[in-house]
Amino acid sequence: MHIDPLERRWIILTLVLMLAITGVLLGYAIAANLHPPSNVETIDSTRLHLTPEFAEDKLGVAKNPDGTLTVTMVAGRYGFYPQHVEVPVATPVTFRIASADVLHGVHVPLTNLSTMIVPGYVSEVTTLFEKTGEYPLLCNEYCGLGHDHMWSRLTVISPQ
């Protein structure tokens, strides 16, 4: 079997390149404490309205003792409820979202607020908005013929 010297060099270069890219990404993920929205927690999606957390009158923004915020939302065809959420800028906000029916996804364009919302599971993602303004919360997973219409509003305000 014949291996060309040039070929051997390319193989080494390829391996180094891949190690370097994964190294940079991993280093950055650790340094900035970035991780994808994992949260292994189950829930009965057919009974959200009976749970202490996702009942209709419990949804919305709540302040935690440590100054951070928790936003509790339900995703259902076709909207995210409550349909308008207001949070302060530069404050850690944890979104906890459950689906009342099918698979959905939420994305706030130009920010890193993004997670799938899977029936039977609770999605949780923590982020911090750096700019004030009006943002749309868009559903980004096909959830039925009305999928285009599934969106809500997020307002990021400056602290009083």
Next chain:
Amino acid sequence: MNNDKAPALALANLWVAFTAFLAAALLGLYQVVERSGLFPAIESPAWYFAAVSTHGVLMGFVLTTFMVMGFGYYTATTSLAQPLWNRSLAWLSFWLALVGVLLAAYALLTGQASVLYTFYPPLRAHPIFYIGAVLLIVGSWIWCLEMIMMMITWKRSRPGQPVPLVMFGNVANALMWLWASAGVAAEVLFQLLPWSLGIIDTVDVGLARTLFAWTLHAIVYFWLFPAYIALYTLLPRAAGGRLFSDPMGRVSFIMLMVISVPIGFHHLYMDPFQETGFKLMHMFGTFMVAIPSLLTGFTIIASLEISGRLQGGTGLFGWIGALPWREPLVTAAGLGLLLLAGGGFGGIINASYAMNTLVHNTAWVPGHFHLIFGGTVALIYFGIAYHLWPKLTGRSLRSPGLVLTQLWLWAIGMIVTAVPWHWLGLLGQPRRISSTPYDTPLVAAWQPFETLMVFGALLLSLSAILLFYNLVTSQASGKSNPDTTLAYAEPVHAVLSLPRPLNGFVIWNWILLFWMIAAYGYPIVQFFLLDTYGAFPWNV
């Protein structure tokens, strides 16, 4: 020679592939026009999602599976110089798969399966759709069996001899697909089909998504494999040169087979029900799968350089101009590699689990896979068809000029379509929407890109029609071509013997088994340990 009728079987498979392709391409044009919002009269989510579901199934599952099968049957019989292992079974696989496609098409076109080609539960399609999917998969399994058995019988009669590279690639693909399709097969057979028939009430969506992800990455390599095999074993000869390295081809095929199956998990980066640690582990695997593609890029470009220099090209880049660009396969591969370079860059963004957050499920994603899959893979499929047509039909291509025009139109059309598509994604547009009824200034920023895409889609559909025209007219009235022997590229250094792991797959199957247990064992078992709640079916 070819009295075992492999050409007829290969042609039958390829015709199904390209008929599905033409229908899907025309649907693609409709989709781009509909979502552009320029023609309010045709806007309808019901039609749009029926169309996208059909387009995705035809392009993703039908064009590809039939192309893989036709290419495999023909290259197996010609490279091994032996008949099909079992001709009746091979035809049975063709008919099973075709009936499966027709059943699924019925459900799709009547709007009873508008669940998109990923059919994520708890959206439920008509049971006929899932039955059609099962038949298509079973048909493809028979093809896998044919490939494996043909290699085994050939090796038995020639102990120690290297299996021809083209066949080694076919078998690598067959084995990979058997491993990969187990995930979606389990999902459909044990979850979706009984659930859609009302035999079980609920399905665990987390488990279903994990099983689907099992298949979802390797399936793109199933589609890509015939293209890569052609680059190694047909292209260097079409370009008038030799293959730079035969063992490197084997190494790449093995790596594609082993690495691409355990990494589909990256499709779950944004899902809640899997732990971060597993996501991280799969990120490493995902980056490793770039290695065989980088090796392939090197070997193919080196082979082309040899060809160019043999034909008098000099200087650092002079050999490029000296290549025989009138050969359809050379032009198809050249344009395909160009698009792959762009697509590969996008892939690195998707694969990194932090950056992926910005583009996940945005228009960036269809932009990315149209560039690589609709661009590179489809172009090389066209090149393969043009290359094989004179051998399969016994007639030369009718109009070489139109063949080249078709390839260039496709490449340009794909760039004009896919670049703005990426841009839409960066500007936050979700994928899989038929209109943009959002109250945000972003909507206005999206419009010019959507309009640009309409022009790209027009070029693409024109090219698709031209492809069909070229194939039909060549077969019907091309000049008679007496030389129907398919010749494969010779390597620069002939391989006389090979270490065992480069001439068979036993050890690689064992490695894959252990890797799959590590990669998917706990992530799947957890659903049986957790208190999970299943989901009832929902109609679209």
